[in-house]
Amino acid sequence: MQTVTCTRRLEIDAAHRLVHHKSKCGALHGHRYRVEVTCVANVLSGGMVIDFSLTKSIFGVWLDEKLDHTAILNKEDVALIQAVNLVHEQAGKKPVYVVDFEPTSENLAWFFLDKANELLQPEHVVVSKVRVYETPNCWSDAELSSLVVNSLLQKAELK
Numbered sequence: 463m464q465t466v467t468c469t470r471r472l473e474i475d476a477a478h479r480l481v482h483h484k485s486k487c488g489a490l491h492g493h494r495y496r497v498e499v500t501c502v503a504n505v506l507s508g509g510m511v512i513d514f515s516l517t518k519s520i521f522g523v524w525l526d527e528k529l530d531h532t533a534i535l536n537k538e539d540v541a542l543i544q545a546v547n548l549v550h551e552q553a554g555k556k557p558v559y560v561v562d563f564e565p566t567s568e569n570l571a572w573f574f575l576d577k578a579n580e581l582l583q584p585e586h587v588v589v590s591k592v593r594v595y596e597t598p599n600c601w602s603d604a605e606l607s608s609l610v611v612n613s614l615l616q617k618a619e620l621k
Contacts, residue, residue: 571604
């Protein structure tokens with residue numbers, strides 16, 4: 463089975479802290495995250511896997527609304543979540559985005575891969591890979607195996 467991929471780059475600014483990290487990342491700090499979302503399809507609709515603007519208007523908007531300019535914190539970080547939420551509430555800013563894992567680039571890549579697939583599934587594409595840059599020199603990839611991608615593509619074609 464031949465497939466075609468396309469990738470859209472999205473960017474957000476967010477803070478995070480790793481509760482169980484013994485070095486610098488144990489302190490609250492921020493990053494300019496770059497998130498690359500790779501979509502795959504068998505059949506091209508109008509010569510495209512997916513219109514780049516759809517990836518931005520669906521997954522990019524979710525990133526902006528939920529994560530941009532806030533903190534991504536592990537649910538175990540109760541005191542910090544409460545403190546940041548208090549400050550954000552007083553300033554009229556969005557609340558902390560709480561996750562049930564350490565917000566490392568590796569874990570965020572898997573989380574974004576799942577979320578992007580959930581959000582973009584109605585467009586009949588599969589998100590096969592997400593790359594999360596924490597810095598220009600450091601990134602993590604989450605990628606579905608070819609067996610999983612092929613299975614998901616077959617389901618997408620049946621709809």
